Amino acid sequence: MTRIITITNQKGGVGKTTTAVHLAHGLALKGKKVLLVDLDAQAQAGIALHVPPADGAFYLLTMEVKRSATAFIREQMAEVRPNWQLLPASPRLSGVEHALPSPSVSWLAESLGRFEGAYDYVILDTAPTIGRLQVLAIWAADWVIIPAAPEPLSANSIQKVLRTMRSLKDEQAWQGGLFGILPTMYRERVREHATTLAEYRRHFGDALVLSPIHLAARLAECPAFGQTVFEHAPNDRAADEYRRLVNTVLKAR
Numbered sequence: 001m002t003r004i005i006t007i008t009n010q011k012g013g014v015g016k017t018t019t020a021v022h023l024a025h026g027l028a029l030k031g032k033k034v035l036l037v038d039l040d041a042q043a044q045a046g047i048a049l050h051v052p053p054a055d056g057a058f059y060l061l062t063m064e065v066k067r068s069a070t071a072f073i074r075e076q077m078a079e080v081r082p083n084w085q086l087l088p089a090s091p092r093l094s095g096v097e098h099a100l101p102s103p104s105v106s107w108l109a110e111s112l113g114r115f116e117g118a119y120d121y122v123i124l125d126t127a128p129t130i131g132r133l134q135v136l137a138i139w140a141a142d143w144v145i146i147p148a149a150p151e152p153l154s155a156n157s158i159q160k161v162l163r164t165m166r167s168l169k170d171e172q173a174w175q176g177g178l179f180g181i182l183p184t185m186y187r188e189r190v191r192e193h194a195t196t197l198a199e200y201r202r203h204f205g206d207a208l209v210l211s212p213i214h215l216a217a218r219l220a221e222c223p224a225f226g227q228t229v230f231e232h233a234p235n236d237r238a239a240d241e242y243r244r245l246v247n248t249v250l251k252a253r
């Protein structure tokens with residue numbers, strides 16, 4: 001069975017793409033078959049892996065579920081590492097909402113259904129807005145991960161994602177759920193960070209606040225090399241922290 005995991009937060013620069021890339025690679029390193037779909041017109045996932053922007057995600061969203069279309073979409077994938085395919089994004093994604101072949105909230109889920117059985121995990125990286133595409137990506141998800149910097153104002157953007165999730169559950173029979181809030185760029189010496197993390201735990205519950213990813217120079221360097229931290233600095237704390245997230249996902253059911 002394929003698990004679909006959507007990484008989302010309407011805020012930019014909170015580590016969504018970094019998390020999507022590292023979750024994808026970490027799962028692939030564990031022998032899982034992984035597809036990472038970049039749903040952000042800025043194509044940052046590809047850029048981080050030195051894969052040029054391309055229309056793969058655009059075709060996933062606009063082509064009917066037919067064998068010939070599916071074969072064509074597969075051709076747009078980049079095999080970035082063993083077990084790990086990337087379906088890249090491009091500026092064509094902006095405005096794609098208006099070119100979808102179906103108005104249904106389940107359209108992206110249906111479109112991904114064409115790959116059923118081919119992957120153990122499909123990771124959806126999203127753009128920093130809450131538009132139609134994010135809603136489709138959340139509806140397609142079994143699990144949602146919300147990366148968030150531990151700053152007081154982040155709680156607002158988390159709440160917005162949670163509200164969207166709640167209304168999808170109540171009104172659109174969405175079956176998925178929150179996997180967790182992932183505190184990113186965490187610095188324990190910054191009092192505000194420690195306080196905010198404690199508040200998250202109190203407010204959202206310990207179980208839904210994942211162990212934080214610290215601010216890590218090694219992580220920020222990765223895109224320059226087209227590598228993940230598992231390659232660039234496998235002994236860095238950030239590598240351990242993302243491995244831990246991967247293990248949490250592997251254990252979940």
Ligand SMILES: Nc1ncnc2c1ncn2[C@@H]1O[C@H](COP(=O)(O)OP(=O)(O)O)[C@@H](O)[C@H]1O
Pocket residue numbers: 011012013014015016017018019044128184185186213214215216217219220221222223
């Ligand atoms: N834990 C971290 N420590 C340091 N830098 C990080 C961390 N996570 C992400 N970054 C860097 O911060 C920037 C924004 O991260 P990114 O994952 O692209 O965020 P988003 O996708 O939410 O916009 C990138 O340059 C990335 O390399």
Ligand SMILES: [Mg+2]
Pocket residue numbers: 016017018040044126127
């Ligand atoms: Mg991003």
